[in-house]
Amino acid sequence: MKLIGYFRSSAAFRVRIALNLKGISVEHASRHLRKGEHTAPDYVAINPQKLVPALVLDSGQVLTQSLAILEYLEEIHPAPPLLPRDPVDRARVRSLALIPTADIHPIQNLRVMNYLREKYEQTEEGAFAWSRHWVETGFDAYEASVAKDPKTGAFSHGDQPTMADLCLVPQIFNAGRFKVDMTRYPTIRRIYDSCMKHPAFDAAQPAKQPDAES
Ligand SMILES: N[C@@H](CCC(=O)N[C@@H](CS)C(=O)NCC(=O)O)C(=O)O
Structure with a gap:
């Protein structure tokens, strides 16, 4: 998998913590937000919202929205859990x-x-x-x-x-x-x-x- 983010992005930071907690290693790529690299056509094709992060799965499917990505990581890799049981x-x-x-x-x-x-x-x-x-x-x-x-x-x-x-x-x-x-x-x-x-x-x-x- 490849995580497209930016060092200062809060939303990408959420996903990086989850990957670290769960011990999932991914390739990291960066779009420089201040330089507007997230509005370049090749990125807009990945995420029409022009926001980071995006998680590109091995299948090529792209996941966007950090909370949806966190829920996905929780489902494919339940331990340690990000949500309690009750x-x-x-x-x-x-x-x-x-x-x-x-x-x-x-x-x-x-x-x-x-x-x-x-x-x-x-x-x-x-x-x-x-x-x-x-x-x-x-x-x-x-x-x-x-x-x-x-x-x-x-x-x-x-x-x-x-x-x-x-x-x-x-x-x-x-x-x-x-x-x-x-x-x-x-x-x-x-x-x-x-x-x-x-x-x-x-x-x-x-x-x-x-x-x-x-
Ligand atoms: N709800 C989105 C928010 C994503 C978001 O706003 N990302 C910011 C960086 S933290 C961004 O790409 N900003 C670019 C901009 O505002 O132009 C998520 O949770 O993934």
């Missing part, structure tokens, strides 16, 4: 995972920021303030969801990483770029520390990718 717990994990993936990231990714700058003449600081607002709105909810719930352990759900953590950690890296004040989120920070001690998360971080830039 249906209510599975719903809890998916619900947490959707805070960054459905309600934060889509309204502050690169194309949204570019649109704010180009169409609404926002300054860099104006666009950053927008992004910071939506990250904080989502993190306020995530923190409240995990802080007092006994199902929260070292990780967002229990003491093993789940899909929720795979989605939370890349959003925290992204929050750093927008200078979000993480002292507001003690439980999220504690979970982040647990994650980053795990080799699967550490190896997947942007700075450790072959296409990383400073």
Whole structure:
């Protein structure tokens, strides 16, 4: 399989963690988002959404949307699991995972920021303030969801990483770029520390990718 991503892409980062956790090795390819390489015709033929990541299977079939890719990896390679067994717990994990993936990231990714700058003449600081607002709105909810719930352990759900953590950690890296004040989120920070001690998360971080830039 081949994962087409970008070192700084939160969505590709989710998939890299899952591959590492499950011990699945794939070929890695990069599309430089700032140079617009994801809008080149050969990539649009792979993913008409012009977004990374895309996972190209050995059959040639292409999978897009990081959550769909995570679910696929979970189905072909169930151990270690990204979701707990109990249906209510599975719903809890998916619900947490959707805070960054459905309600934060889509309204502050690169194309949204570019649109704010180009169409609404926002300054860099104006666009950053927008992004910071939506990250904080989502993190306020995530923190409240995990802080007092006994199902929260070292990780967002229990003491093993789940899909929720795979989605939370890349959003925290992204929050750093927008200078979000993480002292507001003690439980999220504690979970982040647990994650980053795990080799699967550490190896997947942007700075450790072959296409990383400073
Ligand atoms: N919902 C998609 C989001 C993918 C996405 O937004 N990827 C970003 C990088 S993290 C991207 O390709 N951005 C390019 C752009 O905004 O032009 C997923 O989870 O895969």
